[in-house]
Amino acid sequence: MLRTITKVVLFTVGVIAMISNVAFGQQTNEQAFEIIESANDSIDLRSNFYDVTDSLSDYFPANELYESWDNDGIYYPKVDFSNKKDTTIIVLCDNKTNFYVQPVKGRINSEYGFRHRRFHYGIDLDLDIGDSVKCAFDGMVRVSRYHKGYGNVIVVRHFNGLETVYGHLSGSRVHENQLVKAGQLLGYGGSTGRSTGPHLHFEVRYLGTPMNPHKVVDFDKFKLLNDTLYITNKTFEKKNTKPTYSKTTSTVKSSTSGTTTVKSSTSGTTASKSTGNYHYVKKGDTLGGIAGKYGTSVSSLCKLNGLTAKSILQIGQKVRVR
Numbered sequence: 001m002l003r004t005i006t007k008v009v010l011f012t013v014g015v016i017a018m019i020s021n022v023a024f025g026q027q028t029n030e031q032a033f034e035i036i037e038s039a040n041d042s043i044d045l046r047s048n049f050y051d052v053t054d055s056l057s058d059y060f061p062a063n064e065l066y067e068s069w070d071n072d073g074i075y076y077p078k079v080d081f082s083n084k085k086d087t088t089i090i091v092l093c094d095n096k097t098n099f100y101v102q103p104v105k106g107r108i109n110s111e112y113g114f115r116h117r118r119f120h121y122g123i124d125l126d127l128d129i130g131d132s133v134k135c136a137f138d139g140m141v142r143v144s145r146y147h148k149g150y151g152n153v154i155v156v157r158h159f160n161g162l163e164t165v166y167g168h169l170s171g172s173r174v175h176e177n178q179l180v181k182a183g184q185l186l187g188y189g190g191s192t193g194r195s196t197g198p199h200l201h202f203e204v205r206y207l208g209t210p211m212n213p214h215k216v217v218d219f220d221k222f223k224l225l226n227d228t229l230y231i232t233n234k235t236f237e238k239k240n241t242k243p244t245y246s247k248t249t250s251t252v253k254s255s256t257s258g259t260t261t262v263k264s265s266t267s268g269t270t271a272s273k274s275t276g277n278y279h280y281v282k283k284g285d286t287l288g289g290i291a292g293k294y295g296t297s298v299s300s301l302c303k304l305n306g307l308t309a310k311s312i313l314q315i316g317q318k319v320r321v322r
């Protein structure tokens with residue numbers, strides 16, 4: 001089984017390498033372009049990209065897919081996948097050594113897709129400043145630096161071929177070229193760069209091209225959607241695709257699972273349960289109104305947020321409700 005997958009991956013590597021070379025053709029010189037184009041065998045193709053005597057080529061994660069390794073580029077040159085005809089299979093979890101860890105277990109503040117006329121290439125996950133941000137898969141830190149948009153940002157290239165991006169951090173606990181494990185502490189949540197409040201900007205990319213993280217992760221369960229990711233030309237569609245898992249399904253599942261049933265059925269309004277731990281102040285909101293909506297009290301809201309009963313709320317202000 002694994003051998004078959006390896007074969008498929010090797011084959012697709014070859015095809016993608018050819019596609020990507022066409023895309024980069026304008027940047028490379030004519031001669032290099034000819035050499036690659038004449039190589040039909042994926043193995044030969046690989047040896048054209050890499051010097052096999054170079055020990056570094058064995059060292060960097062997914063070196064057979066990527067042509068280079070650098071510590072500067074947050075944006076890796078994008079490959080045009082619109083003409084991709086085949087399917088690339090990526091094993092995300094094999095129940096042995098490869099697995100996924102949710103970087104931050106927070107609700108989604110902002111989805112992948114068009115936002116204020118710009119495209120938002122990641123998912124924003126709610127957190128508090130100082131919360132641990134963990135690495136999604138095994139890999140190596142490619143970028144760890146400050147960027148005026150992303151703030152303190154970490155980019156990790158994984159052995160499975162994907163890259164993940166962690167933005168707006170308050171601090172980093174890793175350095176460039178450091179090998180990291182799934183679940184390892186990368187840094188702390190923050191609001192650095194172009195950010196309106198504490199959150200993690202989380203991107204999933206393949207060969208530098210972002211995809212909707214919903215294609216990989218079930219953000220209700222904080223687990224992989226599937227152990228295997230099938231990459232086609234549709235993987236990179238810039239649509240606000242609705243996740244394939246529905247909120248109602250997961251609610252039904254959690255309510256049927258043992259002891260939690262009692263707890264959730266006795267806790268006030270179920271509607272507020274799904275909105276997470278925070279309320280964003282809207283026009284006309286009062287502390288009393290918010291307390292009523294979430295089945296809590298004004299005094300506990302004040303305690304949680306360092307407010308007094310007379311505090312004036314600002315529209316858009318984030319109020320912790322539990």
Ligand SMILES: [Zn+2]
Pocket residue numbers: 110120122123124200201202
């Ligand atoms: Zn974001």
